[in-house]
Every structure is written in structure tokens, then in C-alpha cells.
Amino acid sequence: MLEVALRHRLGAFALEAEFTAPAGVTVLFGPSGSGKSSILAAVAGLLRPAEGRVALAGAPLTDMAAGLFLPPERRRCATVFQEGRLFPHLSVESNLRYGLRRAPRGAEGPGFAEVVALLGLEGLLGRRPARLSGGEKQRVALGRALLARPRLLLLDEPLAALDAPRRQEVLPFLEALRDRAGLPMLYVTHAIEEADRLADTLVLLEGGRVLAHGPLAALTARTDLPLLAARRDAGVVLPCRVAAQDRAAGLTLLDFPGGRLSISWRDAPVGAALRLRVRARDVAVALPGGALAGTLPSTLSLGNALPATLRAVEALGEAECFLRLAVGESLLLARVTREAVARLRLRPGQELLALVSAVSAGQG
Structure with missing residues (x-):
């Protein structure tokens, strides 16, 4: 040390x-x-x-x-x-x-x-x-x-x-x-x-x-540190492992403590360890039920729907909020408008779906 x-x-x-x-x-x-x-x-x-x-x-x-x-x-x-x-x-x-x-x-x-x-x-x-x-x-x-x-x-x-x-x-x-x-x-x-x-x-x-x-x-994962949270690329870093490769679709499947993500192709062997930055501005949320229960409809470009629990809603300036989302053992951040929080009546403890684009998640 x-x-x-x-x-x-x-x-x-x-x-x-x-x-x-x-x-x-x-x-x-x-x-x-x-x-x-x-x-x-x-x-x-x-x-x-x-x-x-x-x-x-x-x-x-x-x-x-x-x-x-x-x-x-x-x-x-x-x-x-x-x-x-x-x-x-x-x-x-x-x-x-x-x-x-x-x-x-x-x-x-x-x-x-x-x-x-x-x-x-x-x-x-x-x-x-x-x-x-x-x-x-x-x-x-x-x-x-x-x-x-x-x-x-x-x-x-x-x-x-x-x-x-x-x-x-x-x-x-x-x-x-x-x-x-x-x-x-x-x-x-x-x-x-x-x-x-x-x-x-x-x-x-x-x-x-x-x-x-x-x-x-x-x-x-902290939102009280402006040096990180105020950046446009603010988000969490997840430790992941390559689970599978789909070269035809241009996708890599990653396991992380909490689930599985599909991301745009990464040239790495199955089993390799990767770190993934999931930016808060590239995470959306939806209320569970209907077409979003488990899989995403083909009309959406997003690639991942992860069951999540809303842990906290934290103010970010005058117009936006951070949502702290527990996904299994991991934590994601979502950056949303205050209007969306009010419209969806979001509250801590609520069960949601975290929607993550397959393209937006970038290798750490």
C-alpha cells in the first residue's frame, strides 16, 4: 500500500x-x-x-x-x-x-x-x-x-x-x-x-x-462529485466478461453482476474481461408491463431492457435528475428530465426497466 x-x-x-x-x-x-x-x-x-x-x-x-x-x-x-x-x-x-x-x-x-x-x-x-x-x-x-x-x-x-x-x-x-x-x-x-x-x-x-x-x-456511481457527474459522459463503469459474439449482427454479449448487455461489436475472445462505461444520458427508463415486459419491441433501436429498482431520484440543475437504478448487484445512472419524473410518477422503491442502447455503451 x-x-x-x-x-x-x-x-x-x-x-x-x-x-x-x-x-x-x-x-x-x-x-x-x-x-x-x-x-x-x-x-x-x-x-x-x-x-x-x-x-x-x-x-x-x-x-x-x-x-x-x-x-x-x-x-x-x-x-x-x-x-x-x-x-x-x-x-x-x-x-x-x-x-x-x-x-x-x-x-x-x-x-x-x-x-x-x-x-x-x-x-x-x-x-x-x-x-x-x-x-x-x-x-x-x-x-x-x-x-x-x-x-x-x-x-x-x-x-x-x-x-x-x-x-x-x-x-x-x-x-x-x-x-x-x-x-x-x-x-x-x-x-x-x-x-x-x-x-x-x-x-x-x-x-x-x-x-x-x-x-x-x-x-x-456517485452523483455528488461534479468533476465526474457534471460531465456529458458521466456514468458508471461496469466490470464485464464477454459471454458470446454475434459477428453477423455486429454485437457482443457481456455478462455483468446483475445481468447481460448486448453492445456493438468488440474484438475480444469469449471469457475476456472488459470494463464498460454506461453513460447516464444513454439510459432511459420505462414502467414495466405490456410490450416492454422482458423484451424490446422491434420498432425500438435500443438493445437492452434490464429489470431495475429505482433507489433514488437526485436533482441535477433546474431541469434534470439522476435516477439511481439497482440492476442486480450493480448500479446504473439514468439522466432524465424532471418532467419525465413527474409524468411517470417515479419514486424510490419502484420497479422499472432500464433501457440501454447497444451502441451507446463504450468500452472503458
Whole structure:
């Protein structure tokens, strides 16, 4: 577990952040200037805070009250920045082996061949960085960091300098790294897609302060956090598993804790784990009974009708509301007008159907 409690001032900017990060990927999420990179620098030992403590697995890295501040080279934290910062005169293989040479003697971690295979670098080993795409450079930078066998991997907006296709190229490798390397990671981003796909724990930051922190699914289901709820893509993230593929119809069937969803085609094998963001504005509700009892009529373009229980109606500005819908063990949010709430006479405890478009649900 990573423990962070920091107080620091940089000119007019005041950082006052405290959170704990269990094993897995902890994403620091917030707008530019919210303090994300400052926290990362303090954990890495590149920023000496005025006050505070940083500890990893119970061992203090920084304890300003006790006068303890380990230098960066003694922290065993490897950092990947927006630009790969590779050595231009060395081949990919030599850049990777540089990381291996920096590993402490006797430190456990993945071997060279394992890292090359994990990040798909087999065909790049003989190239120089000038002959790599932006996505390839970041994969090499990740490999070099892994081979240094750190105790903690720090990633400071590693995809921010890449265009959309290159980001999509690198994200699956980051997911594989999360799932297979077993290395705790602290990841900085202001892109919600990256948080959806990678985070186990989410830390929301604004103005140098922590607004909330906790499991990703729990925070995306909260409506009291404007940093998430005020977005047009506000919605919950569901953990899912591919149940079946219907290539002819262009649909993928996903099981989640509460039922089954059909979504537009995702190229993934049956049994694969996926995260799905179901946006509140793409969920409608209907009163049960008649044609909507169990299946949707063919005259509707919506693809899913899920039995749901209305848990709460929460005001959203002057004209809209969030509906909190329990679907089995899971929670969905629906964004509807106040007029619809009044017309359908919606009230907590009511049994409804949650209508979700097969197209609108996007992979996290």
C-alpha cells in the first residue's frame, strides 16, 4: 500500500493531499493544475514537500517531521514521462538493457525476454528511437522502467503526447502490464478513458486537494462529485466478461453482476474481461408491463431492457435528475428530465426497466 499525506506551496498554488492507494493501479485524475504531477514528483523524491509523509508497504520514503527524505535513487520508483526520454544513440535493445543494469542486485522482477514479449517489442530491438512511432517509444520506455525492477511504477500522463490512434495502440499494453506484472502503479491523467480502462483506485483532485478517493466503480456511481457527474459522459463503469459474439449482427454479449448487455461489436475472445462505461444520458427508463415486459419491441433501436429498482431520484440543475437504478448487484445512472419524473410518477422503491442502447455503451 502507498500512503501519501502532503502539504506544500508552489507560488500561489497550495497542495494539500492525503490518500492511500492499495495494490494495483491508482489513477490521479483531475484538470490541469490540480496537483497531480506535483504529487507524483513528491512520491518519486523529485519534490521535497514542506510537510508530509510518503510510505510504501509501510516503509517511509518521506517523513518531514522526522527529517527523513530518501533521494530518488534509493526509492526504487521508476518514472515514465509524456516523452519516452530514450537514449537516441542506442538501439531499443540497448535502451532496455540500460534499465536492467540499473536494477538492484538480487531484486526480483520480470526478465528481458518476458518484458519484450509483454510489450510486443520483438520486432523493434534493432531500431534506434528515431525510427520508432510515438506509441512504440512509450512501449520501450515502459519496458526500460520495468527492467529496472522498481517497487513502484510512476506514470506521468504517458499518453498525453500521442494522437488518438497511438493512444489506442498503447492502452492494451498498459492493461496487460496491470494484469500480469503485479507491480503497483501511480498513474497521472486528465483523460477519463484512461482512468476507466486502467484504474483500480481513483483519486479525484481539484485545486491541490483530494475531492474523493476509492474504487473506480464506486466513485463513478456517485452523483455528488461534479468533476465526474457534471460531465456529458458521466456514468458508471461496469466490470464485464464477454459471454458470446454475434459477428453477423455486429454485437457482443457481456455478462455483468446483475445481468447481460448486448453492445456493438468488440474484438475480444469469449471469457475476456472488459470494463464498460454506461453513460447516464444513454439510459432511459420505462414502467414495466405490456410490450416492454422482458423484451424490446422491434420498432425500438435500443438493445437492452434490464429489470431495475429505482433507489433514488437526485436533482441535477433546474431541469434534470439522476435516477439511481439497482440492476442486480450493480448500479446504473439514468439522466432524465424532471418532467419525465413527474409524468411517470417515479419514486424510490419502484420497479422499472432500464433501457440501454447497444451502441451507446463504450468500452472503458
